[in-house]
Amino acid sequence: AGNADNFARDRIYAPFSVFKGKAALSVEPVLPTFTKIGAGALKVGRSGTMMMTFVPAIGERKYDFERKQKFALSATEVGSLISMGPKDSSDFFHDPSLKSSNAGQVRKSLSIKPHADGSGYFISLTVVNNILQTNDRVTVPVTTAEFAVLKTACSFALPHIMGWDRLTSPQAKDAEHPAKLKLQRELEWDK
Amino acid sequence: AGNADNFARDRIYAPFSVFKGKAALSVEPVLPTFTKIGAGALKVGRSGTMMMTFVPAIGERKYDFERKQKFALSATEVGSLISMGPKDSSDFFHDPSLKSSNAGQVRKSLSIKPHADGSGYFISLTVVNNILQTNDRVTVPVTTAEFAVLKTACSFALPHIMGWDRLTSPQAKDAEHPAKLKLQRELEWDK
Amino acid sequence: AGNADNFARDRIYAPFSVFKGKAALSVEPVLPTFTKIGAGALKVGRSGTMMMTFVPAIGERKYDFERKQKFALSATEVGSLISMGPKDSSDFFHDPSLKSSNAGQVRKSLSIKPHADGSGYFISLTVVNNILQTNDRVTVPVTTAEFAVLKTACSFALPHIMGWDRLTSPQAKDAEHPAKLKLQRELEWDK
Amino acid sequence: AGNADNFARDRIYAPFSVFKGKAALSVEPVLPTFTKIGAGALKVGRSGTMMMTFVPAIGERKYDFERKQKFALSATEVGSLISMGPKDSSDFFHDPSLKSSNAGQVRKSLSIKPHADGSGYFISLTVVNNILQTNDRVTVPVTTAEFAVLKTACSFALPHIMGWDRLTSPQAKDAEHPAKLKLQRELEWDK
Numbered sequence: 001a002g003n004a005d006n007f008a009r010d011r012i013y014a015p016f017s018v019f020k021g022k023a024a025l026s027v028e029p030v031l032p033t034f035t036k037i038g039a040g041a042l043k044v045g046r047s048g049t050m051m052m053t054f055v056p057a058i059g060e061r062k063y064d065f066e067r068k069q070k071f072a073l074s075a076t077e078v079g080s081l082i083s084m085g086p087k088d089s090s091d092f093f094h095d096p097s098l099k100s101s102n103a104g105q106v107r108k109s110l111s112i113k114p115h116a117d118g119s120g121y122f123i124s125l126t127v128v129n130n131i132l133q134t135n136d137r138v139t140v141p142v143t144t145a146e147f148a149v150l151k152t153a154c155s156f157a158l159p160h161i162m163g164w165d166r167l168t169s170p171q172a173k174d175a176e177h178p179a180k181l182k183l184q185r186e187l188e189w190d191k
Numbered sequence: 192a193g194n195a196d197n198f199a200r201d202r203i204y205a206p207f208s209v210f211k212g213k214a215a216l217s218v219e220p221v222l223p224t225f226t227k228i229g230a231g232a233l234k235v236g237r238s239g240t241m242m243m244t245f246v247p248a249i250g251e252r253k254y255d256f257e258r259k260q261k262f263a264l265s266a267t268e269v270g271s272l273i274s275m276g277p278k279d280s281s282d283f284f285h286d287p288s289l290k291s292s293n294a295g296q297v298r299k300s301l302s303i304k305p306h307a308d309g310s311g312y313f314i315s316l317t318v319v320n321n322i323l324q325t326n327d328r329v330t331v332p333v334t335t336a337e338f339a340v341l342k343t344a345c346s347f348a349l350p351h352i353m354g355w356d357r358l359t360s361p362q363a364k365d366a367e368h369p370a371k372l373k374l375q376r377e378l379e380w381d382k
Numbered sequence: 383a384g385n386a387d388n389f390a391r392d393r394i395y396a397p398f399s400v401f402k403g404k405a406a407l408s409v410e411p412v413l414p415t416f417t418k419i420g421a422g423a424l425k426v427g428r429s430g431t432m433m434m435t436f437v438p439a440i441g442e443r444k445y446d447f448e449r450k451q452k453f454a455l456s457a458t459e460v461g462s463l464i465s466m467g468p469k470d471s472s473d474f475f476h477d478p479s480l481k482s483s484n485a486g487q488v489r490k491s492l493s494i495k496p497h498a499d500g501s502g503y504f505i506s507l508t509v510v511n512n513i514l515q516t517n518d519r520v521t522v523p524v525t526t527a528e529f530a531v532l533k534t535a536c537s538f539a540l541p542h543i544m545g546w547d548r549l550t551s552p553q554a555k556d557a558e559h560p561a562k563l564k565l566q567r568e569l570e571w572d573k
Numbered sequence: 574a575g576n577a578d579n580f581a582r583d584r585i586y587a588p589f590s591v592f593k594g595k596a597a598l599s600v601e602p603v604l605p606t607f608t609k610i611g612a613g614a615l616k617v618g619r620s621g622t623m624m625m626t627f628v629p630a631i632g633e634r635k636y637d638f639e640r641k642q643k644f645a646l647s648a649t650e651v652g653s654l655i656s657m658g659p660k661d662s663s664d665f666f667h668d669p670s671l672k673s674s675n676a677g678q679v680r681k682s683l684s685i686k687p688h689a690d691g692s693g694y695f696i697s698l699t700v701v702n703n704i705l706q707t708n709d710r711v712t713v714p715v716t717t718a719e720f721a722v723l724k725t726a727c728s729f730a731l732p733h734i735m736g737w738d739r740l741t742s743p744q745a746k747d748a749e750h751p752a753k754l755k756l757q758r759e760l761e762w763d764k
Contacts, residue, residue: 012607013616014736016648031740034203043204075207079340149652149731156732158340159347160740163205167222167351225394234395266398270531349531350538354396358413358542416585425586457589461722540722541729545587549604549733 015053016153018146024063025123025140026053027150029157030072034166048161050078050154052110054125054138069127069138071110078158081112082151086144089113105130120144206244207344209337215254216314216331217244218341220348221263225357239352241269241345243301245316245329260316260329262301269349272303273342277335280304296321311335397435398535400528406445407505407522408435409532411539412454416548430543432460432536434492436507436520451507451520453492460540463494464533468526471495487512502526588626589726591719597636598696598713599626600723602730603645607739621734623651623727625683627698627711642700642711644683651731654685655724659717662686678703693717 015028032048049072055063071094073081080090094108111124124139142150159165206219223239240263246254262285264272271281285299302315315330333341350356397410414430431454437445453476455463462472472494479485493506506521524532541547588601605621622645628636644667646654653663663685670676684697697712715723732738 010609010613010615012736012739013610013614014605014739016735016737029737029740032205036201037204040201041204042201075340076334076336079338079343080336082343083335083339143649144656145649145653147652148656149648149735152652152655152728152731153735153737155343157737157740158343162207162340162344163203164207164220164344164347166203166205167220167348223396227392228395231392232395233392266531267525267527270529270534271527273534274526274530346534349534353398353531353535354394355398355411355535355539357394357396358411358539414587418583419586422583423586424583457722458716458718461720461725462718464725465717465721537725540725544589544722544726545585546602546726546730548585548587549602549730 016149018140018142019061019063020057020140022057023138023140024055024057025142026055027051027153028053029161031160032163034163042166044163047074048163049073050157050161052123052125054140056138067136069108069125069136071108071125073110075158075162078154078161082155082158084112084151086118087114102131115141118144121147207340209331209333210252210254211248211331213248214329214331215246215248216333217246218242218344219244220352222351223354225354233357235354238265239354240264241348241352243314243316245331247329258327260299260318260327262299262316264301266349266353269345269352273346273349275303275342277309278305293322306332309335312338398531400522400524401443401445402439402522404439405520405522406437406439407524408437409433409535410435411543413542414545416545424548426545429456430545431455431457432463432539432543434505434507436522438520449518451490451509451518453490453507455492457540457544460536460543464537464540466494466533468500469496484513497523500526503529589722591713591715592634592636593630593713595630596711596713597628597630598715599628600624600726601626602734604733605736607736615739617736620647621736622646622648623730623734625696625698627713629711640709642681642698642709644681644698646683648731648735651727651734655728655731657685657724659691660687675704688714691717694720 013028015026017024017026028051030049030051033045034042035045037043052071052073053068054071055065055068058064071092073092077090077092080092084090090110090112092110094110095103096106096108097103107128109126111122111126113122113124115121120141120143122139122141124137126135126137128135204219206217208215208217219242221240221242224236225233226236228234243262243264244259245262246256246259249255262283264283268283271283275281281301281303283301285301286294287297287299288294298319300317302313302317304313304315306312311332311334313330313332315328317326317328319326395410397408399406399408410433412431412433415427416424417427419425434453434455435450436453437447437450440446453474455474459474462474466472472492474492476490476492477485478488478490489510491508493504493508495504495506497503502523502525504521504523506519508517508519510517586601588599590597590599601624603622603624606618607615608618610616625644625646626641627644628638628641631637644665646665650665653665657663663683665683667681667683668676669679669681680701682699684695684699686695686697688694693714693716695712695714697710699708699710701708
């Protein structure tokens with residue numbers, strides 16, 4: 001079973017990607033890390049995220065990976081996304097240098113806006129970098145079906161990026177005598 | 192694989208927490224315990240719950256853990272929470288001393304009320320303790336996005352706190368002869 | 383790990399039960415059985431169901447397990463239940479002796495009807511037995527919150543009673559050379 | 574545990590099937606394949622699909638497996654299906670010979686149309702084969718309950734056919750000293 005065990009723990013690359021004329025968008029969950037805090041106890045270290053990667057096109061079906069931009073949705077931002085109705089918009093703002101000396105120098109904003117005709121959404125990432133004096137914006141249109149995949153996949157992934165898929169039960173113990181009798185009676189449900 | 196096995200059974204701390212100006216709220220599932228009732232059979236002992244912990248603030252980003260209060264939502268109360276619409280309220284009442292000589296002396300009530308403008312909810316815990324002559328109330332405002340995370344995470348956790356994630360299948364048996372023929376034919380679906 | 387493995391495969395009793403004045407209702411998934419149809423291949427033998435057990439009351443908090451009645455919802459009937467809106471009704475009819483010489487002699491019908499004020503549902507089981515000349519009817523009122531638990535738990539259990547939780551992947555293979563190069567490039571998403 | 578391990582990795586046949594007067598429809602997820610791209614890393618090779626198999630009837634409860642037709646829904650097409658409201662239609666078009674010299678010679682189209690009275694849907698597969706000069710159409714009516722099973726089962730299966738059920742966590746590490754202190758304090762939540 002050694003091989004199978006390894007297989008089960010391999011790092012898997014399985015992004016959900018949409019390739020459009022001007023850019024491509026790839027979405028993939030990043031699980032939290034866990035830190036040991038004593039014998040048999042772990043705590044979430046770095047929180048999990050839903051990583052969105054935007055890549056601008058440089059020709060037909062060609063994308064410029066050198067210019068890709070990333071935006072990591074937090075659990076709460078994923079909550080926003082999955083509760084969006086067909087006419088709702090969402091805007092998220094990140095400062096990748098928060099709490100460093102460069103705080104405020106780079107601003108990232110992700111915007112999700114519905115098409116006027118209800119046929120899908122525009123997902124845009126804007127990165128304003130005051131140090132490099134750059135202002136990049138990349139937009140990917142997604143259809144209603146693609147957004148439904150995103151919502152269902154994000155709903156599935158949310159408990160995982162929160163670490164709730166790692167819930168564990170206390171071990172089983174033998175029933176003491178009086179409880180056992182009571183339980184025996186309750187089991188009549190199952191006869 | 193010994194280490195990995197241990198890892199899989201470690202107790203994990205992964206609460207969903209929101210920190211606000213006057214208080215913080217942390218939510219985490221507590222799985223049921225199981226009791227052995229014979230060879231190869233287990234029954235739910237203590238039911239699982241969704242544990243909500245409230246901590247009042249005592250300064251900017253400082254919380255007074257000495258004064259934290261807990262409220263354990265049952266499966267049915269979780270059912271109420273996850274079926275709440277944007278304008279719905281919920282109220283739950285617990286007596287932590289139920290069936291003891293102190294019954295009725297401490298009353299806990301959890302209230303979830305929508306903001307008037309639909310931008311989220313107020314979640315309040317009131318604890319009236321007639322023995323200590325205290326009356327504590329702590330309120331945490333949560334945004335629509337935070338409540339969406341709570342609902343999705345609680346929907347995920349509900350079957351776990353009910354013990355339904357522990358469903359097991361009867362073992363496989365070799366097909367007897369006549370059934371095997373019939374099955375063979377049905378497999379034509381898959382060719 | 384031997385103990386833990388056994389624990390994982392023990393039969394678990396974890397019904398969702400509501401105890402009311404005139405009767406109690408207990409719901410629990412019953413997984414399908416699998417039949418071996420060759421080396422490394424299994425097929426669903428007996429289909430899984432959602433087992434509903436009704437027990438009439440014979441006094442305060444006392445229930446008469448001798449008179450309990452069962453009704454096993456199929457996957458499609460579970461589909462009906464989980465797609466019910468707050469004003470919808472459902473009726474299911476079973477003949478436990480179907481395809482035997484007693485066909486038509488016993489008729490079971492399960493009825494789910496909303497309360498007039500939208501505060502929940504009545505779930506009733508009627509069993510008409512022409513052989514024993516009996517006609518039993520037991521009704522359990524369930525609140526909106528209890529029905530929400532039932533719907534969420536049944537949605538969770540549905541893929542399990544269908545056997546879809548047992549999906550397996552083909553084993554991993556080493557990438558051939560050209561594919562490997564292409565994949566390497568695609569991995570730039572993840573840098 | 575050897576046997577149990579094998580059991581867990583056996584290929585499982587568990588289609589969701591509806592048998593109707595003129596044809597039968599069977600739906601089953603097909604998981605993606607994974608390709609090793611280095612030590613401890615895998616990438617989705619062939620994408621997963623939801624395989625729909627149509628079999629025309631040739632008599633009462635008899636189906637002609639020689640004339641079965643298949644249609645493999647992609648993740649995005651599954652997204653369309655699970656976001657369909659009660660009055661929505663969907664149409665999908667596939668060319669099984671795409672990118673080969675026979676491109677355009679065979680056209681498959683799957684259509685899902687609601688009944689006029691809202692009591693379910695017609696699911697039709699049309700296969701036009703210009704090489705064999707054939708034009709086959711098979712239609713299966715499904716009830717609202719059967720479609721609810723299909724949607725719930727497809728929502729469950731979607732993350733699996735995307736490979737997202739194979740998410741893995743980084744391994745646990747011992748907490749360094751300062752972090753450990755901070756974590757210790759955070760654990761007060763759990764006391």
